[in-house]
Amino acid sequence: MSFEKDIQLSKTLSWLLRHGAVKEGLHISREGFVSVVDILNHKSLRNRYNLEDIKRVVDVNDKQRFRLRCNDGIWEICANQGHSLKAVEDPDLVPILEANGTEAIHGTYNKNWHAIKKQGLKCMGRNHIHFATGLPDDRAVVSGMRKTAEVFIYINLPLALSDGIKFFKSTNGVILSSGNDKGIIDPKYFLKVCDSNGKFLL
Incomplete structure (x- = not known):
């Protein structure tokens, strides 16, 4: 995976998880988590990235913008802060x-x-x-x-x-x-x- 593609993935994740999830029809929990499967099926990411790509971007992000968790066998991702979505209330604050x-x-x-x-x-x-x-x-x-x-x-x-x-x-x-x-x-x-x-x- 090229550095440029990782940057694009990070920017897309930031926008979806902080601002665009509801508009784009993604289910987002009150804690700000979205299913990784749903993220990877988004039109801007479909057939371009996989779970390993997301794990890598989460791990290497110097600002630690994202967090991954495995919830009952389902991988989910959230942004640590920066939300404009009123539906999100981060309980970890x-x-x-x-x-x-x-x-x-x-x-x-x-x-x-x-x-x-x-x-x-x-x-x-x-x-x-x-x-x-x-x-x-x-x-x-x-x-x-x-x-x-x-x-x-x-x-x-x-x-x-x-x-x-x-x-x-x-x-x-x-x-x-x-x-x-x-x-x-x-x-x-x-x-x-x-x-x-x-x-x-x-």
């Missing part, structure tokens, strides 16, 4: 009740900073806003932001938690929050903001 030194950092781009500075962070059609526990060059950080991020927004986690904003940790270490009742984390919860050169923007 662990509530963060105390900050305990945990950092929650949102990575974005210069073009977005002006709006975020005024309006706060939004879910942008997803179920959650995503945060990493460190910067992209931190080897302990698996996922949570793109390596190309230019602006890093550090959240005042103790203040946000004390005000009732809920945060969770996913199985691959990403911190997730649905924000307030409008799906927003207001700028008052920004502890500090800096760019990729370490210059403070806030």
Whole structure:
């Protein structure tokens, strides 16, 4: 299997499992799992991939985006986070009740900073806003932001938690929050903001 075909498989899995399952007629559980057989029978993957291909893409994905399980002899796959599907409620999300030194950092781009500075962070059609526990060059950080991020927004986690904003940790270490009742984390919860050169923007 070529590297390019693996990339295409990963992108298709991401779209189906995070956003497109219902639209494409795939049964998705409340936990976000879809039968691998159903996935492989999807029109964009049929006769091109098999279970071993999916296992390989799950194993080598550097962001640990996916999870496989064998449920009563049936292989199923889910995305660890990033869903826009309202039908999915991940029971494996662990509530963060105390900050305990945990950092929650949102990575974005210069073009977005002006709006975020005024309006706060939004879910942008997803179920959650995503945060990493460190910067992209931190080897302990698996996922949570793109390596190309230019602006890093550090959240005042103790203040946000004390005000009732809920945060969770996913199985691959990403911190997730649905924000307030409008799906927003207001700028008052920004502890500090800096760019990729370490210059403070806030």
